[in-house]
Amino acid sequence: VSSAWPERAIQGVTEAARRPSAPVMRSEAERTLLAYPDLGLPSLRHGIVVFKDVPPGADYPAWAGLAGGYLRSHLLPAAERVVIPCQVHSSRIIDADGPVETMPVGDGVVTGLPLTAIGISVSDCVPLLAVDIDRGVIGLAHCGWRGIAGGVVEEFVERLEVKGAEPAGTVFLIGAAIGPCCYEVGPDLLDCFRPEEVREHSRSAGRGVVFDLKGVVASRLIASGATRGRISVDNTCTSCQKYVLSSYRADGRDCGRMLAFLMLTGSS
Numbered sequence: 001v002s003s004a005w006p007e008r009a010i011q012g013v014t015e016a017a018r019r020p021s022a023p024v025m026r027s028e029a030e031r032t033l034l035a036y037p038d039l040g041l042p043s044l045r046h047g048i049v050v051f052k053d054v055p056p057g058a059d060y061p062a063w064a065g066l067a068g069g070y071l072r073s074h075l076l077p078a079a080e081r082v083v084i085p086c087q088v089h090s091s092r093i094i095d096a097d098g099p100v101e102t103m104p105v106g107d108g109v110v111t112g113l114p115l116t117a118i119g120i121s122v123s124d125c126v127p128l129l130a131v132d133i134d135r136g137v138i139g140l141a142h143c144g145w146r147g148i149a150g151g152v153v154e155e156f157v158e159r160l161e162v163k164g165a166e167p168a169g170t171v172f173l174i175g176a177a178i179g180p181c182c183y184e185v186g187p188d189l190l191d192c193f194r195p196e197e198v199r200e201h202s203r204s205a206g207r208g209v210v211f212d213l214k215g216v217v218a219s220r221l222i223a224s225g226a227t228r229g230r231i232s233v234d235n236t237c238t239s240c241q242k243y244v245l246s247s248y249r250a251d252g253r254d255c256g257r258m259l260a261f262l263m264l265t266g267s268s
């Protein structure tokens, strides 16, 4: 079953660099799985799996074990390794191909090795998927407001480049995350961003201000050398779709988690 979800796009918040990419949703092994036609390549496995039954407060070794176990047993049985970092809203990116600690701390992960599965988790924060299929480099980043303000997008692009990816040739997919329809923020948060970003990606709504995190990520990707036409954005809002997806803002600790994953298969 596939469905393009209705969008509650807010007019006026920039749509710059947005090539809308509606996910195909299906149920696999009792969990909802989002897949994106833009990343449907024979030599790549990708998706975002929804774990409604895991509270975001679940501590990291347990959560990473559960998520990694699910990937191995249900979605990526061929995986030789699974690397899921312990996320701390930083800009630190893990290179999955070197010696990796049992529980690496960071908010992004890159690899150039086939059969190395990587994952990052989100519930409202922006999952950023990067694929340079010609050069065999993939990566994932967890982009919440704190991480974005701290430079996680820029660091991520740089680390992809170090692995051999060309930013201009890389496909970036900005996955399902909280949308400007539901992301009301205060002045303290906006103060952490550049004035031009606040101008372009926020707008008054009701008595408050809403902010477009996906738009900020897209702008920062372009400023880092990504090609406008290779950035796709899933406009699905996790808060609007909280019954199916996972929204910390909407449901708090019991919202569950979403795991974005990527793996090169090594075949074409």
Ligand SMILES: [Zn+2]
Pocket (backbone or CB within 6 Å): 008, 178, 179, 180, 181, 182, 183, 237, 238, 239, 240, 241
């Ligand atoms: Zn919404």
